[in-house]
Amino acid sequence: MNNKRIIAILIIVVGAILVGLIIYFTFFYNFGGKQTETTTKENTPTTTVEVLPPSKLNTNVKANTDENKNNQNNTASVSLPAASAEVVAKNFVERFGSWSNQSNEDYLSGLRLISTKSMQTELEIKATEISKNRGDYSKYVGVTSQAVASKVVFIDEKTGKATVDIEVKETSESDGNKQSVVNKKIRLELVKLGKAWKVNAYSWQ
Numbered sequence: 001m002n003n004k005r006i007i008a009i010l011i012i013v014v015g016a017i018l019v020g021l022i023i024y025f026t027f028f029y030n031f032g033g034k035q036t037e038t039t040t041k042e043n044t045p046t047t048t049v050e051v052l053p054p055s056k057l058n059t060n061v062k063a064n065t066d067e068n069k070n071n072q073n074n075t076a077s078v079s080l081p082a083a084s085a086e087v088v089a090k091n092f093v094e095r096f097g098s099w100s101n102q103s104n105e106d107y108l109s110g111l112r113l114i115s116t117k118s119m120q121t122e123l124e125i126k127a128t129e130i131s132k133n134r135g136d137y138s139k140y141v142g143v144t145s146q147a148v149a150s151k152v153v154f155i156d157e158k159t160g161k162a163t164v165d166i167e168v169k170e171t172s173e174s175d176g177n178k179q180s181v182v183n184k185k186i187r188l189e190l191v192k193l194g195k196a197w198k199v200n201a202y203s204w205q
Contacts, residue, residue: 085155088114088197089164089188090147096202097145097168099130101137116191116200144171153187160192165205 092114108123115123149167156162165187172179185205190197
């Protein structure tokens with residue numbers, strides 16, 4: 001009897017140990033732990049850093065510094081007040097001197113934005129004269145004006161006055177054929193109203 005009890009107890013203990021091992025390996029032991037670690041290491045990207053020689057770094061810095069200095073010098077050499085007066089004067093001349101007998105006088109009304117009140121009155125008078133003297137417009141006749149050079153003769157920001165001379169190239173056309181090219185010179189007097197330059201008068205030289 002004693003032997004049978006001992007055998008029965010051993011069987012129960014061994015069975016319990018086996019059940020415990022099965023539960024451990026099933027729920028707690030990580031069979032793929034090493035494989036996961038290896039895969040992670042293999043998939044990790046390798047970053048290569050290229051170190052430039054000091055000579056190349058110094059050359060690039062010097063080139064950029066010189067370029068920045070040149071840009072600053074070019075910017076500083078531009079006179080903004082003179083440039084804005086010139087731009088207004090050139091736009092006025094090119095539009096004022098370009099016309100055709102088959103277009104209406106709307107091109108003059110566009111100059112009102114860059115003209116003083118007295119100049120606007122003169123533009124209205126000129127538009128009326130063009131309308132009266134239009135004549136036969138079945139045959140195209142037109143003139144195109146281009147500002148080829150400009151010079152600021154005088155400018156004073158305090159008083160808001162400027163004088164600009166412009167050389168103009170006038171090209172006459174008739175039925176699409178160039179008839180003549182004439183070079184002219186015109187002087188414009190401008191005044192500054194607020195922050196904008198306006199054309200106040202003009203005279204052909």
